[in-house]
Amino acid sequence: MTTGTVHTDKAAHWPQVHEARNPGMALDMDWVRAARANRSAIERRAGTLPGRRSVKKDYQAAWLARAVSCIDLTTLAGDDTPGRVARLCAKARQPVRADLLEALGLTGLTVGAVCVYHDMIEPAVKALEGSGIPVAAVSTGFPAGLSPFHLRVAEIEESVKAGAQEIDIVISRRLVLRGDWQGLYQEMCAFRAACGEAHVKAILATGELGTLQNVARASLVCMMAGADFIKTSTGKESVNATLPVSLVMMRAIREYHDRTGYRVGYKPAGGISKAKDSLVYLSMIKEELGDRWLRPDLFRFGASSLLGDIERQLEHHVTGAYSASWRHAIG
Template sequence: MNSIPLDPDAVEAIQVDAVAIENAVAAIVPGADIDADLRLAVSCMDLTTLQGDDTEDRVRALCTRARSPLANDPVLTTAAVCVYHAMVPTALEALNGTDIPVAAVSAGFPHGLSPLSTRIAEIEASVAAGAQEIDIVIRRGHALKGNWQALYDEVAAFRTACGSAHMKAILATGELGDATTIARASYVCMAAGADFIKTSTGQEKVNATLPAGAVMMRAIRSFHAQTGRHVGFKPAGGIATADQALQWIALVRQELGNVWLKPELFRFGASRLLDDIAGRLA
């Protein structure tokens, strides 16, 4: 997705009604077909391992699960497998012959504080290694200081480095402080060319929350109304149960509509969620 010019004054004009967000979360109604929604959750899952002790064998086992996540459904797969750069070749080999893409976290993940040239080089290396999706992390300080041009310039540079790979921009919403800052950062990342905006790295003290997700979804809805572009949404971090997944799906359905409920526009970042869903569907 190409970037569009940034208007910092328009960013500063964005305001979020916190009460409206609370009301939106309170209004969530689960879908009528729970089993169908749980299968949808699996199909939209970025099955993830991002541990310091990751090994090739662990990644191969994860890819085996991605290829056949439910014992009673031979067709269903997860949306992607997400790993660190060093594990991209292993994941690609293990997923050979499937349509499951490999996603790599990058840009100084999880803190985003390494030099810009290093973060760009990380992206380029993962793309060169074969990663089809890149999950970048923003430098939170730019958003916290309201330095929207700096945030835009960095994310636009990441977008260029990604080339044809899809780029998911991680906001780390638990560190952004308030709903208005989350909404502004969401808009800036979308304007800079993000294909997805993502709540969290999974390594913050506060990760994916429904209120932060509702703010981001409304930013996506507004951006679509302004530009006609469909930007995806990915909650990640702490989503470990089937009931939580159902809440997120219901919120997407409420705020963005069924058109967003497909892997091209909705993902879960998850390492434990699949176990609970598989148990529910057994």
């Protein structure tokens, strides 16, 4: 990645523009049962990344700009209001101060999407009109996913009707914990069908799945059921995105692509708040999945505060001085 013009084709946000959308497949229990995760090897590999990969100067600025384009700018607070969402959407349209973008030679930079609760879809759609930035809605009884099944399906349908172009669903963790892979597959198939043309991100809530092996198997089952993205966390668990979990999920995505030819996106969420962390995730994506996944149609950060720190780092690159965080509010 190098500095220069950022392509502003908003269709680039949509996987089916570049790729045939993952249609899913029949549940392959032999494949699922064969999935393993060597924790010690995974943790050793993940532990090498933060200190081993580093980019500096113009290259770092370019990678940080790419990270901005892959952010799902998120507000999932109980006190969200249409005004707050409108401010967030304004930040989504102009995520980095215009003077910094001019100094960097960048134009047309936006975030990947804006993610909100169902009740905030309408003001988000209105605020983003004409921008090409999709609205993502969390659904299916987010974050616990314990509401009645028919209501979870109906919630997806209502969010799509309200204008959400992406739906972040939560799986039933109990299905994973008791090894009910058929139940998880059927649930995910129903959620995918309810989404229609809207893209579905399957939130695994990896911090609550017990083992990395469960993470690997749940990742495969959700992709077999037609998930467009697999996502680590709701951001509400005590343990959210981690490098070992990300490595397991990325390798499941790679294996699925190798076997089926379909690319599935990846979204780490929760606890990613520093620019340096975003660089580690981008380098992991590059090494494990390749450059094709370094675009917003196949990679997203679920974040709210990350953007502010990236903007601070970009200002430091331009001016040589760090500014106060309050100069880079996210909304």
